[in-house]
Amino acid sequence: MSFTDEELYTRILTKDSEALELLYDKYERLVFSFAYRMMQDQQRAEDVVQDVFSKLWRDHAPYEADRGKFSSWLLTMTRNRCLDVIRKSSKQQEVGLLDKDAERVNDTMHDMPEQAVEWKEKSERIREALSHLKEDQRKIVELFYFHGYSQDRISKDLNIPLGTVKGRIRLALQHLRKRLEPERGEFADGTSDV
Amino acid sequence: MERVMCDLTIDYFNGQLTTEEQEAFERHLESCADCQQELAEWQALSEDLPYVSELVEPPVGMKERVLGSILGEDSPAQPVVSPTPVIPMESKKPRKRSASKWLPLVAAALVLSLVGNAYLGWMVQDQQQTLVTQSETVDQLVALVNLQPLEGDSTGTASIVRNGDTIQVVVQASSLPELSNEEVYQVWLIDEEGPDRAGTFTSTGTDGAVVYTLPAGQDFSWDQIAVSHEPNKDSETPLGQVLMASAISAPETE
Numbered sequence: 085m086s087f088t089d090e091e092l093y094t095r096i097l098t099k100d101s102e103a104l105e106l107l108y109d110k111y112e113r114l115v116f117s118f119a120y121r122m123m124q125d126q127q128r129a130e131d132v133v134q135d136v137f138s139k140l141w142r143d144h145a146p147y148e149a150d151r152g153k154f155s156s157w158l159l160t161m162t163r164n165r166c167l168d169v170i171r172k173s174s175k176q177q178e179v180g181l182l183d184k185d186a187e188r189v190n191d192t193m194h195d196m197p198e199q200a201v202e203w204k205e206k207s208e209r210i211r212e213a214l215s216h217l218k219e220d221q222r223k224i225v226e227l228f229y230f231h232g233y234s235q236d237r238i239s240k241d242l243n244i245p246l247g248t249v250k251g252r253i254r255l256a257l258q259h260l261r262k263r264l265e266p267e268r269g270e271f272a273d274g275t276s277d278v
Numbered sequence: 279m280e281r282v283m284c285d286l287t288i289d290y291f292n293g294q295l296t297t298e299e300q301e302a303f304e305r306h307l308e309s310c311a312d313c314q315q316e317l318a319e320w321q322a323l324s325e326d327l328p329y330v331s332e333l334v335e336p337p338v339g340m341k342e343r344v345l346g347s348i349l350g351e352d353s354p355a356q357p358v359v360s361p362t363p364v365i366p367m368e369s370k371k372p373r374k375r376s377a378s379k380w381l382p383l384v385a386a387a388l389v390l391s392l393v394g395n396a397y398l399g400w401m402v403q404d405q406q407q408t409l410v411t412q413s414e415t416v417d418q419l420v421a422l423v424n425l426q427p428l429e430g431d432s433t434g435t436a437s438i439v440r441n442g443d444t445i446q447v448v449v450q451a452s453s454l455p456e457l458s459n460e461e462v463y464q465v466w467l468i469d470e471e472g473p474d475r476a477g478t479f480t481s482t483g484t485d486g487a488v489v490y491t492l493p494a495g496q497d498f499s500w501d502q503i504a505v506s507h508e509p510n511k512d513s514e515t516p517l518g519q520v521l522m523a524s525a526i527s528a529p530e531t532e
């Protein structure tokens with residue numbers, strides 16, 4: 085019943101539509117949630133989901149197992165697509181609160197798949213870690229990662245010298261990483277309470 | 279020159295380079311170990327960030343639309359009915375998805391799942407649950423159309439389901455505009471004599487659905503369906519904006 089992502093991916097390359105559906109079911113919510121976070125708009129997020137899976141099916145987007153987890157690869161592809169759309173629409177999103185037009189997944193969701201449970205747990209940890217960053221560090225992570233701004237734009241938006249942008253992003257991300265390290269240990273020795 | 283290239287790693291990672299810059303950077307990347315390493319670093323440092331996103335529920339029908347569109351292009355087939363938009367208004371923007379391409383697949387999926395009423399039940403959610411569970415016998419999907427957006431970004435589907443002598447019209451929609459006060463969405467069935475009311479609904483988030491049951495014994499004789507945004511549930515003719523519309527008709531019965 086359960087196939088690895090790599091198996092499904094390989095079957096998709098042979099145009100096995102059942103494999104596409106299985107993979108879609110597994111990742112629909114995750115890809116959509118991330119795309120929604122990036123696009124802040126349901127319709128545009130759905131378009132991205134469509135583009136990502138379409139790319140997988142039609143263009144045989146190349147995934148190599150030895151270069152990392154499938155989920156990371158899929159999310160990178162999702163992010164790149166989002167940034168592409170945002171850039172092309174030239175209407176860059178302003179920094180602000182996410183509009184709340186999508187229904188949040190609540191805890192009692194009847195068919196929450198394994199991935200969603202895992203996501204939720206990971207999500208809580210990373211948001212907790214994020215909350216320990218200083219305000220300007222959180223902001224630079226937001227602009228760099230979720231808005232995909234250029235160094236130049238970040239420098240202007242935050243009113244900091246261009247030459248310091250890279251260093252600040254790195255510092256913020258490293259802090260975040262450090263905060264997450266102990267948690268990762270927990271993850272690794274299998275004590276996750278899913 | 280090289281240093282300048284090396285400064286572009288972040289903008290490359292964020293897809294901010296022009297096509298020419300990107301190509302130049304990629305050529306540079308092949309031979310610059312520093313940049314390769316830096317890119318890998320950005321990748322690794324940001325790997326967990328997608329999980330910051332709050333889990334949200336995808337819009338109703340997204341799976342059918344996405345997979346239908348992807349798979350539909352590989353297997354051309356006959357649409358169930360013509361999904362041509364009927365109300366002559368300038369379409370705001372061309373939708374990149376061609377409805378006819380995915381309809382057959384969705385229809386097939388619907389017929390399959392209607393056997394267990396699973397799709398219907400899922401589609402119309404709790405408020406119509408009673409309607410759905412009442413129909414114990416096997417439903418037959420006789421038509422399905424993609425509702426074309428006319429005003430705003432709303433999208434949706436309408437289907438005609440036959441259950442013995444009973445005919446139901448099922449409408450589900452996403453990206454609906456916000457309602458205020460007593461406003462509702464109204465479904466209309468339209469023929470030469472004008473529009474007939476065919477159910478009102480409200481939204482959950484920006485999604486909504488309604489099942490409308492035709493009077494017993496009545497055949498489906500309309501040729502268009504539309505959804506409008508009404509000031510209240512009592513409009514006898516469309517007063518508000520028509521959000522979506524499509525041609526729809528039930529095939530002749532034997």
Ligand SMILES: [Zn+2]
Binds near residue numbers: 283313
């Ligand atoms: Zn370099």
